[in-house]
Amino acid sequence: MKIINVVGARPNFMKMAPIIAAMARHPHHIRPLLLHTGQHSDEQMSGRFFAQLGMPHPSFNLEVGNGTQTEQFARIMLAFEKVCRRECPELVLVAGDVTSTLACALAARQVGITVGHVEAGLRSFDVSMPEELNRRCTDHLSDFLFTTEASAGENLLREGITAEKIHFVGNTMIDTLLRQxxxxxxxxxxxxxxxxxxxxxxxxxxxxxxxxxxxxxxxxxxxxxxxxxxxxxxxxxxxxxxxxxxxxxxxxxxxxxxxxxxxxxxxxxxxxxxxxxxxxxxxxxxxxxxxxxxxxxxxxxxxxxxxxxxxxxxxxxxxxxxxxxxxxxxxxxxxxxxAGRCSPKGIPEKWDGRAAERIVDVLLARLYPR
Structure with a gap:
């Protein structure tokens, strides 16, 4: 199963790194490919993260460069559609809520490719935020919705997304933090x-x-x-x-x-x-x-x-x-x-460093049913 994992901006790298590592532990079933849109091209904001997080060199770099969100969105869609048609992956996995997330999800769906969204269902309910529009639209394009907290699943159900698409797995950013x-x-x-x-x-x-x-x-x-x-x-x-x-x-x-x-x-x-x-x-x-x-x-x-x-x-x-x-x-x-007047707090459910493993288990169970 060929899976294209998309990154484009700094937060994506921490979310995707443990997933790629988890996929690599199943070489007979998954062929993970990494695609960098180039949304962040600055070495400090991009290149160093690959080395520090132990991520493989990207199989594809769209090098879309700077511009307005609309300009970047259009360039990413045009370039990513060509990659999808040439590579024919079984799944495109996107993460978070940046421009690259929605652009690649939409391009993949337009050519008939299954989409998975890591960190699905989060809502600020503030549509003036570009990120809110990106994550809402991406969720409704996706076939696999991987959530980090219980409220995210509740948001998706209220929006009419069926329960079988929603998987409460935990937080892959926390996976990365615990490892690093x-x-x-x-x-x-x-x-x-x-x-x-x-x-x-x-x-x-x-x-x-x-x-x-x-x-x-x-x-x-x-x-x-x-x-x-x-x-x-x-x-x-x-x-x-x-x-x-x-x-x-x-x-x-x-x-x-x-x-x-x-x-x-x-x-x-x-x-x-x-x-x-x-x-x-x-x-x-x-x-x-x-x-x-x-x-x-x-x-x-x-x-x-x-x-x-x-x-x-x-x-x-x-x-x-x-x-x-x-x-x-x-x-x-x-x-x-x-003044020391802050009360101690706890750790959210499933923020235990195993979210990436759960995501891969879901994909294997659905795409390779016994």
Missing amino acids: RQQAAGLSLIHEWGLAPGEYGLLTLHRPANVDSPEALEALLVVLEKVACRLPLLFPVHPRTMKAISRLGLSGRFSSSTRLSGIRPIAPQGYHEFLHLMMHARLVLTDSGGIQEETTLLGIPCLTLRDNTERPVTCTVGTNVLVGSRGESLQEEAEAIL
């Missing part, structure tokens, strides 16, 4: 920067709603500055965010002579490096979905700079707290964490 945690822990980055465990916060920003608007970005910077007065914030700057900061004329806000000197911008990090920083942080401030999940597994307090989350289990079971897209309750929640 020891290697990340052995790094010495924080000491090189003169920091100690628990003496800094970690900040990430990349969502359009937060970084594309001057008003929204400045509002966040004001409240982040107040937190940075109490705790230095390391800020690996996403290429998209760096472009927005430069375009909006806000680069000077990060110079050492300004009152935001507690925010320390650093280059984008590889997977091991970022995991190392996250493991030793006192708290994490983010607008990323995946980081909400990773901090939950690590037991690190997470303050999410959004009004909603498509991963509610990170709030109900995990360490995540929504503080608003303008950081309305950010300072209050950060002060509570620094």
